Amino acid sequence: MWGVAGLHAVSEYGRAVTASLHLSGDPVELTAALVDIPSVSRDEDAIAESVERALREQAGHLEIVRFGNAVLARTSLGRPSRVVLAGHLDTVPVNDNLPSRREGEIMHGLGTVDMKGGDAVMLHLAATITEPRHDLTFIFYDCEEIDYDSNGLTRLELERPEWLAGDLAVVCEPSNAVVEAGCQGNMRVKLTTTGRRAHTARAWMGVNAIHAFADALRRLEEYTAREVDIDGCRYREGLQAVRVGGGVAGNVVPDSAWLEVGHRFAPDRTPAQAEEHLRQVFEGYELAVVDVAAGAMPGLSAPAARELIDAAGGEPVAKLGWTDVARFAARGMPAVNFGPGDPTLAHTQQEHVPVAQIRRCAEVLSAFLG
Structure with a gap:
C-alpha cells in the first residue's frame, strides 16, 4: 500500500504555502502535495524548501546540496555508471487551476503534467532506492519555464558542471509514460524586404515590401518537411511562418517588412546545417537567425539507455519538440x-494526468535503477 503524501498548511485562497512531503508513500499523493505548493517561475522558494527538507529528513543516504532554488542530491557508491534524473520545480502562471483535485483516476491542476508528476516520481525514487545498480544524481531546478539564461541548469552548467555528468540523463518531462528519445532542434529566422514608399493613391510609383513576401509564402506552402529515422525513432521536421510585420500607415505603400519563420529540425542536423538549409529555401531574401537551440541525438545504443527501454517495454518514440535533454546531449x-x-x-488550464501514468513511471524507473 502507498502511504499518505503529507500535510498542508493552506492559505485563505485555498493554496498550500508549506508542505510536509512523504517521499516513500504514494507518488500520486506526493504529486498532489507538490501541485498544491504554488511555484510560478522566480517564486520557487517554498517548493525548493519543502523538497530540500524532505530529502534531508528522509533520504539520508544521499549527498544533498541547495543551489539557489535548485536542490541537488546524489549517491557516491562507486558504481561503474551514473544516471542523472532531472526535473524542474516551476510552473507557468496560475490560471484558475489550483489547488489540485482528483476525479476518479484523473488528477487535475497546474503542474500535474508539466512537471510535478515527474518531480514526485523522482523524489519517490530518491527516498526508496538506497542500493541502486547505477550511481544516481537527482536535479530539481528552477526557472525552466522562462528564459534560457535564468534556467537553473544554465547556472549549474556554469558553476557546478560536475553535477550534470553521467552516462545517461532521464528528464522526467511529460511523455505519456513512454520513452521519448532525444529532441528536435529549434531555429527562428527573420526575413526582411525593402521597397519604396509612395501614396497609395499613386501606388504604381512605389514598391510594396509586403508584396515581396509572396514568393517566400509560396515556398512555405509548397515545402515538404523531412522525416528522419534515427535509432528507430522517426523525427518529422517542420517549417512555418510564425509572425509578420511591416507598413507605416494605411495610405502609404510600405517600404519595409519582415517575416519570422520557425523551423523544427531533426537532431541529425547541426544548427549550422539547419541555417544553411533555410538560406537555400529562402534564397534571394535577406535572412538573420533570431533564436536557435541544437537538438539531441537519442543515443539509444548506450547500455544504460537500452536497460531503461527494456524496463519500460514497448518501443521508444522521437521527441517532437525541444527539452533540456539537449543540454545533456x-x-x-x-x-x-x-x-x-x-x-x-502542458501550459493549458485543463492540465490533468492519469494517476496510473504516475505510478507506472515510478515502477519502471524503480525496476531500472533499483
Whole structure:
C-alpha cells in the first residue's frame, strides 16, 4: 500500500504555502502535495524548501546540496555508471487551476503534467532506492519555464558542471509514460524586404515590401518537411511562418517588412546545417537567425539507455519538440524524456494526468535503477 503524501498548511485562497512531503508513500499523493505548493517561475522558494527538507529528513543516504532554488542530491557508491534524473520545480502562471483535485483516476491542476508528476516520481525514487545498480544524481531546478539564461541548469552548467555528468540523463518531462528519445532542434529566422514608399493613391510609383513576401509564402506552402529515422525513432521536421510585420500607415505603400519563420529540425542536423538549409529555401531574401537551440541525438545504443527501454517495454518514440535533454546531449550523454502526462496539455488550464501514468513511471524507473 502507498502511504499518505503529507500535510498542508493552506492559505485563505485555498493554496498550500508549506508542505510536509512523504517521499516513500504514494507518488500520486506526493504529486498532489507538490501541485498544491504554488511555484510560478522566480517564486520557487517554498517548493525548493519543502523538497530540500524532505530529502534531508528522509533520504539520508544521499549527498544533498541547495543551489539557489535548485536542490541537488546524489549517491557516491562507486558504481561503474551514473544516471542523472532531472526535473524542474516551476510552473507557468496560475490560471484558475489550483489547488489540485482528483476525479476518479484523473488528477487535475497546474503542474500535474508539466512537471510535478515527474518531480514526485523522482523524489519517490530518491527516498526508496538506497542500493541502486547505477550511481544516481537527482536535479530539481528552477526557472525552466522562462528564459534560457535564468534556467537553473544554465547556472549549474556554469558553476557546478560536475553535477550534470553521467552516462545517461532521464528528464522526467511529460511523455505519456513512454520513452521519448532525444529532441528536435529549434531555429527562428527573420526575413526582411525593402521597397519604396509612395501614396497609395499613386501606388504604381512605389514598391510594396509586403508584396515581396509572396514568393517566400509560396515556398512555405509548397515545402515538404523531412522525416528522419534515427535509432528507430522517426523525427518529422517542420517549417512555418510564425509572425509578420511591416507598413507605416494605411495610405502609404510600405517600404519595409519582415517575416519570422520557425523551423523544427531533426537532431541529425547541426544548427549550422539547419541555417544553411533555410538560406537555400529562402534564397534571394535577406535572412538573420533570431533564436536557435541544437537538438539531441537519442543515443539509444548506450547500455544504460537500452536497460531503461527494456524496463519500460514497448518501443521508444522521437521527441517532437525541444527539452533540456539537449543540454545533456551536448555533454556527450545519451538523454531521454520519460514522465507522466500528455505534453499537449502542458501550459493549458485543463492540465490533468492519469494517476496510473504516475505510478507506472515510478515502477519502471524503480525496476531500472533499483
